[in-house]
Structures are given as structure tokens and as C-alpha cells.
Amino acid sequence: xxxxxxxxxxxxxxxxxxxxxxxxxxxxxxxxxxxxxxxxxxxxxxxxxxxxxxxxxxxxxxxxxxxxxxxxxxxxxxxxxxxxxxxxxxxxxxxxxxxxxx
Numbered sequence: 827x828x829x830x831x832x833x834x835x836x837x838x839x840x841x842x843x844x845x846x847x848x849x850x851x852x853x854x855x856x857x858x859x860x861x862x863x864x865x866x867x868x869x870x871x872x873x874x875x876x877x878x879x880x881x882x883x884x885x886x887x888x889x890x891x892x893x894x895x896x897x898x899x900x901x902x903x904x905x906x907x908x909x910x911x912x913x914x915x916x917x918x919x920x921x922x923x924x925x926x927x928x
Contacts, residue, residue, distance in 0.1 A: 829854060829887065829898045831871075833862060843887055852883035858902055870903040879905060 829841040831854070841857050843849050855866045871878045873890055890898050 827898065829900055831858065832899070832901045833858075833864075834902060834904060837862070849887045850883060851878050851885050851887065854887065854900075855883065864902065864904075868905050870905045872901040872903055873898060877903065 827843045829843060831839045831841060833839065839858065839861055841849075841854055846853055851871050852866070854871060855869045858864055858869060859866050867880065871882075878885060887898075
């Protein structure tokens with residue numbers, strides 16, 4: 827099964843669940859980090875209009891079965907709570923943005 831992820835930049839990535847043994851939301855976030863360099867702790871995954879933050883990282887992706895399709899659509903959102911990468915969107919830092927939000 828393929829998970830098609832829409833990034834905040836409107837770019838789409840495809841994550842093949844068959845390449846992993848029992849993949850989790852954390853595995854998906856790691857894949858996004860490897861491809862786009864978006865820090866794992868700043869990612870929120872949205873599937874079927876439900877947002878999954880860090881406390882859901884161990885959730886198994888097989889939970890989102892799709893009957894008629896081989897694809898699951900998800901969106902990647904930025905978590906701007908807490909300290910950040912100095913992009914100053916949260917007002918905690920400033921300087922050069924490292925998370926590619928801007």
C-alpha cells in the first residue's frame with residue numbers, strides 16, 4: 827500500500843508501506859525527513875482529517891486500510907509549538923530558518 831503525502835510546499839511524496847515491516851507514523855516522519863529535511867519533531871501527520879502529533883508516533887499505519895484503493899492520502903503539517911529552529915514564526919528565536927517553512 828502507498829501513502830501519498832502532500833507537503834506544505836505542495837510537493838507530493840509517496841511512501842511505500844510494503845518496504846517496511848509494520849510501519850508506524852514515526853517511520854513515515856523519518857521518510858519525510860530523509861527526503862525533505864523537515865525535522866521529525868516539527869511534523870504533524872494528517873490522515874482522513876485526523877491529526878497525529880508526536881504522541882501518536884507508535885501508531886501502526888496498517889490501521890488506515892482502504893478497501894477500493896491502494897493509496898492513502900495524508901498531509902504533512904508543521905508543529906510550531908515549543909522551541910523551534912529559529913525561524914521566529916513562534917517568536918522564540920529569529921535568524922535563518924532551517925526548517926524550510928519560509
